[in-house]
Amino acid sequence: MERDLVEYIAKSLVDYPDEVTVNMIEGEKSTILELRVSDDDIGKVIGKHGRIAKAVRTILSASSTRDGKRCVLEILD
Template identity: 85%
Template sequence: MEKDLVEYIAKSLVDDPDGVEVNLIEGEKSTILELRVSQDDIGKVIGKHGRIAKAVRTILSASATKTGKRVVLEILD
């Protein structure tokens, strides 16, 4: 669920949607989502002063409240 959400949001933001890759790492108490985009699109995913990244993380935490797990979004370059 969260993986699809991050992938959809990222593909909507970037110029190269084929370059979007999301890896899911399941832990016992938390889930880590690794987001990788093409080098030219990294700024579009992070946003000015990290605003877009913060908004995506807020949406993820709201989405994860029903599962009770903590969700961490890592943007890899």
């Protein structure tokens, strides 16, 4: 669920949606989502002063609290 949400948001923001990949690493109490986008699109995903990345993390946190797990978003370059 969270993986699909991050992928959808990222694909909506970037110029090259085909290059968006989200890798999910499951742990006992937390889940790590690794987001990888094109080098040209990294700024669009992070935003000015990290505002877009913070907003995506907030949405992800709200979505994951119902499962009782913590979700962490890592944007890889």
